[in-house]
Amino acid sequence: MSTSQIASPGSRKVHDSFVPELVYFEPAALDYPKGQHIMEWVKDKGIPYRMTSSHNRITNLPGDTEQQKYKIAKRTLVVGLRKTLKFDTSKPSAEYAIPIATGCMGHCHYCYLQTTLGSKPYIRVYVNTDDIMNAAKAYIDERVPEITRFEAACTSDPVGLEPITGSLRELIEFMAEQEYGRLRFVTKFHYVDSLLDAHHNGHTRIRFSLNNKYVIQQFEPATSRFEQRIEAAAKVARAGYPLGFIIAPIIWHEGWEDGYAELFEALHQALPRDVSSGLTFELIQHRFTKTAKGVIEKRYPRTKLEMDIEKRKYKWGRWGQGKYVYPSEQAEALRMFISERIFDHFPDSTIDYFT
Numbered sequence: 642m643s644t645s646q647i648a649s650p651g652s653r654k655v656h657d658s659f660v661p662e663l664v665y666f667e668p669a670a671l672d673y674p675k676g677q678h679i680m681e682w683v684k685d686k687g688i689p690y691r692m693t694s695s696h697n698r699i700t701n702l703p704g705d706t707e708q709q710k711y712k713i714a715k716r717t718l719v720v721g722l723r724k725t726l727k728f729d730t731s732k733p734s735a736e737y738a739i740p741i742a743t744g745c746m747g748h749c750h751y752c753y754l755q756t757t758l759g760s761k762p763y764i765r766v767y768v769n770t771d772d773i774m775n776a777a778k779a780y781i782d783e784r785v786p787e788i789t790r791f792e793a794a795c796t797s798d799p800v801g802l803e804p805i806t807g808s809l810r811e812l813i814e815f816m817a818e819q820e821y822g823r824l825r826f827v828t829k830f831h832y833v834d835s836l837l838d839a840h841h842n843g844h845t846r847i848r849f850s851l852n853n854k855y856v857i858q859q860f861e862p863a864t865s866r867f868e869q870r871i872e873a874a875a876k877v878a879r880a881g882y883p884l885g886f887i888i889a890p891i892i893w894h895e896g897w898e899d900g901y902a903e904l905f906e907a908l909h910q911a912l913p914r915d916v917s918s919g920l921t922f923e924l925i926q927h928r929f930t931k932t933a934k935g936v937i938e939k940r941y942p943r944t945k946l947e948m949d950i951e952k953r954k955y956k957w958g959r960w961g962q963g964k965y966v967y968p969s970e971q972a973e974a975l976r977m978f979i980s981e982r983i984f985d986h987f988p989d990s991t992i993d994y995f996t
């Protein structure tokens with residue numbers, strides 16, 4: 642068992658905050674207080690570290706097989722500078738992706754980063770947060786008086802890395818001062834304590850990616866557990882942040898109705914009574930591409946994730962290859978059941994979309 646995981650009663654693993662097994666530093670990262678701080682932490686923890694000329698060229702990762710290399714990469718942290726300060730767009734939920742990290746220590750079987758990050762699954766964090774915030778400011782100024790929204794979780798799960806970097810707190814406090822700027826991110830981790838007393842001014846929406854217990858246990862290793870995420874969401878609500886949930890991937894499995902009913906009941910029990918108004922839900926059914934199916938079967942050969950294309954409906958993609966989703970009747974049953982549970986418990990909330 643790794644040092645970052647402790648056993649819970651019933652031998653389920655509970656993910657405690659992430660401690661990498663190997664860390665790389667770009668030399669220039671040590672010119673920044675954040676880089677120095679991370680270096681001190683690495684030395685203090687006795688984690689092996691190496692220097693690298695570029696965070697984009699980590700080629701000598703240990704491991705004999707592909708699978709081993711992948712596992713080790715997911716526990717390797719690279720500390721560098723974000724040089725590209727041109728932000729990607731992130732429609733429809735935000736105007737731009739704000740880059741504070743790339744990669745994630747989670748092992749969600751279905752994660753799209755497996756295909757999008759290709760041969761670089763290691764975790765990169767950027768220490769030049771001031772440059773990133775200055776670039777965000779320029780994007781905001783360009784669009785005044787329109788509000789500009791930034792999504793911080795397009796290529797990573799930044800809450801998972803917050804205990805190491807503190808970057809989200811900086812972004813939250815920066816955005817609090819931006820009349821025309823808003824921040825949002827989504828997470829499967831519960832490390833929100835350091836964000837609770839941040840000055841947010843209601844300008845940051847924190848969303849939790851949630852699922853029923855079966856899906857979390859089967860398909861989301863090395864992320865925070867059901868109860869941890871729900872407790873963290875309640876803390877975030879009490880801290881006055883705008884709050885939302887992404888229910889994804891919605892999976893059809895034996896007992897799914899009971900599982901999703903339990904999820905919304907537990908949320909209802911945990912959240913403050915006055916939270917319903919302003920609460921948002923995004924519903925995403927499980928989907929996969931042929932490429933992703935191949936990668937997942939290689940990386941998680943024993944996965945119980947059902948990816949039988951015979952049982953799915955093909956949905957053409959606007960760009961590139963299409964995806965396999967549930968047949969319309971099944972998708973509609975999932976959508977109806979979950980929407981009803983949401984409005985039963987949170988009548989003033991909004992469902993942004995089901996896809």
Ligand code: SF4
Pocket residue numbers: 744745746747748749752753754796797798829864
């Ligand atoms: S937590 Fe999110 S980013 Fe990390 S592996 Fe899971 S799905 Fe991917």
